[in-house]
Amino acid sequence: MKVKCARGPLHEAFQLALTVVPQRSTIPAVTNVKLAATGSGKSAQLELSCTDLEFGLKVRVPALEIKEEGTVVLPAQRMAGILREAGDADVVIDSDGTLAHIKASGASFKIVGIDPADFPAVPGFEEKGALQVDTKDLGEMIRKTQFAVSSEVVRYALTGQLFEIHGKELRMVASDGKRLAYIRSRTAGKGGEAKNLRVIVPTKTMSLLDRVLTDEDEAVWLHIEETQIRLKTSRAMIFSRLIDGNFPDYEAVIPNDRDKKVMLEREPLHAAVRKASLMTTDKTRAVKFTFAKGKLTLFTRTQDVGEANVELPIEYRGEEIDITFNPDYVADYLKVVTDESVELHLKDRTSAGVFKSGKDYVYVLMPLTVNL
Numbered sequence: 001m002k003v004k005c006a007r008g009p010l011h012e013a014f015q016l017a018l019t020v021v022p023q024r025s026t027i028p029a030v031t032n033v034k035l036a037a038t039g040s041g042k043s044a045q046l047e048l049s050c051t052d053l054e055f056g057l058k059v060r061v062p063a064l065e066i067k068e069e070g071t072v073v074l075p076a077q078r079m080a081g082i083l084r085e086a087g088d089a090d091v092v093i094d095s096d097g098t099l100a101h102i103k104a105s106g107a108s109f110k111i112v113g114i115d116p117a118d119f120p121a122v123p124g125f126e127e128k129g130a131l132q133v134d135t136k137d138l139g140e141m142i143r144k145t146q147f148a149v150s151s152e153v154v155r156y157a158l159t160g161q162l163f164e165i166h167g168k169e170l171r172m173v174a175s176d177g178k179r180l181a182y183i184r185s186r187t188a189g190k191g192g193e194a195k196n197l198r199v200i201v202p203t204k205t206m207s208l209l210d211r212v213l214t215d216e217d218e219a220v221w222l223h224i225e226e227t228q229i230r231l232k233t234s235r236a237m238i239f240s241r242l243i244d245g246n247f248p249d250y251e252a253v254i255p256n257d258r259d260k261k262v263m264l265e266r267e268p269l270h271a272a273v274r275k276a277s278l279m280t281t282d283k284t285r286a287v288k289f290t291f292a293k294g295k296l297t298l299f300t301r302t303q304d305v306g307e308a309n310v311e312l313p314i315e316y317r318g319e320e321i322d323i324t325f326n327p328d329y330v331a332d333y334l335k336v337v338t339d340e341s342v343e344l345h346l347k348d349r350t351s352a353g354v355f356k357s358g359k360d361y362v363y364v365l366m367p368l369t370v371n372l
Contacts, residue, residue, distance in 0.1 A: 001070025002094045003037040003046055007104065009061045010046070010091055011083040014076065016236075017050045019208055020057045021076040027053070027120075033076045034119050035093065037066050046093075049122040050076065055205065056122045059212065059236040064090060072100050074113040082109055123239055125223065125232045131197070132219040133170060135233075137185040140338075141172045142210045144183050144361060147332045149203045150176035157245025161206050165197040173250045174203070179329050180253055180364040200243035201229055212236040254364055258345035258354055260318050262291055265341050270334040272298050272310045277327035279308035287330075288372045290322040291346070300327075301372055323349045324368040333363045 017033050025031055034049040044063035050056065072095035079102075083091065086104035094101040095113075102109040142161070150158035155177060162173040171184045209220070212233050221232035224242075231238045276287045276298040287308075290297040296314045301307035323346060334342075337357045345354040355363040 001035070001037050001072055002067040002092070003035075003044075003063050004065040004090055004092045005046055005061055005063050007083060007086045007089060007091050011080075011086070013048050013059045013061045014080040014083055016059055016208065016211060017048055017057060017076055018080055019204070019211075020050045020052055020055050022052050023077065025052070029073075029114060029118050029120060031076060032073045032114055032119060033079065034071065034073045034116060034122075036071045037063060037069050037093075039063070039069075040066060049119075051120050051122050053120060054241050055202075055208075056239040057208065057236065058122055058124075070095065071116050072098070072113055073116050073119045074100055074111050078111055123230070125221065125230050125237045127221060127232075130221045130223040130232075131165075133165075133222055134185075135213055135217045135220055137170075138220065139210045139213050141170070141183050141185060142206045144336045145172045145174040145181040146203045146206060147336065148174040148176055148179050148181040148363075152176070157200060157243060157247050160200040160202045160243040162247045162250070163197070163199050163201050163206075167196070173247070175248065175250065175253070178326075178366050180250060181333070181362075182250055182254065182364075183361045185360065197224065198247075199224060199229060200245060200247055202240055202243060205229070205231075205238060205240040208238055209233075212238070254362055255347070255352060255354060258347045258351075260291075260321060260346040262296075262314060262316050262318075262344045262346070263341055264296075264314060264344055266334055266337055266339065268312055269296075269342075270331065272296070272312045273327050273330050273334065275310045276300050276308045277331070279306050280327065281305060284370075285326045285328055286324050286368050286370050286372060287327045288322055288324045290320065291316050291318070292320045293317055299372060321346055321349065323353060324370060324372060325353070325365060326368060329365055333365075337361075 030052050036047045039045055044066045046061045046063050049058045082102055089105035092103040098113045100111045145161055158175055164171040169184050169186055173182045209231055217233045223230040227242055229240050229242055279300050279302055281302055284302045287298050287300045296312040298310040339357045343356040353365050
């Protein structure tokens with residue numbers, strides 16, 4: 001194989017591969033990436049394939065020139081390191097068997113790979129029976145929910161994002177039991193055998209999908225099997241196991257009896273939360289939010305650290321109410337909101353607060369019971 005590629009797209013492809021490839025494994029082959037050079041002229045491309053046996057990725061990179069088609073399997077970390085230091089120069093990969101010669105930016109390297117026959121197979125994508133999902137809001141939906149995914153393995157069903165097609169709506173939900181993020185888009189899928197779909201997808205898979213989406217993608221091909229999902233975009237294919245479990249009834253979790261509504265400007269609120277959290281510690285992540293007429297006060301006190309009192313003018317005319325939140329959980333939400341203002345709906349200090357951004361994005365946050 002002998003192929004020349006622009007360094008930028010090839011480096012980006014290897015960065016994507018590193019999200020899949022394990023640094024260490026009892027199966028050494030999966031720490032490598034398979035490179036396959038095919039085609040000529042405008043159709044010349046280099047396809048990277050990688051897997052950790054539970055996740056897999058194929059991503060295509062345009063080739064500037066292919067003098068000889070072929071395949072080579074090389075260590076992912078070492079190739080990524082070469083490309084990181086290669087500057088803006090084009091990269092030439094020339095392989096003979098398991099030995100590859102890499103030339104980039106005045107430097108040359110010899111890398112020993114493995115026999116392609118020893119590399120695990122990465123499945124392809126069959127479009128027959130697959131579903132097409134509009135990508136207009138897909139990346140935004142992923143980012144606006146994934147921060148709420150649970151990191152506790154004991155709550156296995158909550159370690160992924162619920163991906164649901166319900167009639168003509170696409171819904172995505174994530175929760176860790178202390179908060180819940182829900183978003184919907186009024187764009188239905190096309191094709192496939194079932195109009196409704198409900199699966200729990202690992203957040204690693206959804207994050208990777210977000211990264212491979214481009215402006216050229218109007219739709220993502222989606223193929224669901226019993227325990228697996230396969231996703232295809234214009235330049236990549238992802239396969240992943242699904243999370244087996246029962247996701248909670250999220251519609252029952254979202255309350256609709258909050259009788260106090262506060263309009264809040266996102267940026268000033270985010271700044272106030274950051275200031276107040278400076279006087280918290282890892283063990284005492286708690287800030288009291290007090291809503292009074294025309295004013296929001298954020299207060300926290302930590303023994304042996306100090307206290308913070310931050311005031312923010314707001315448009316509120318209701319009765320005074322206070323509620324205590326983990327400031328990180330509020331900040332996580334404010335980081336991904338794109339609207340200039342958000343609504344906060346409250347009932348009392350012991351009931352969940354409901355943040356809303358537009359009609360289709362809801363964030364439910366449980367309060368803390370500590371006294372400040």
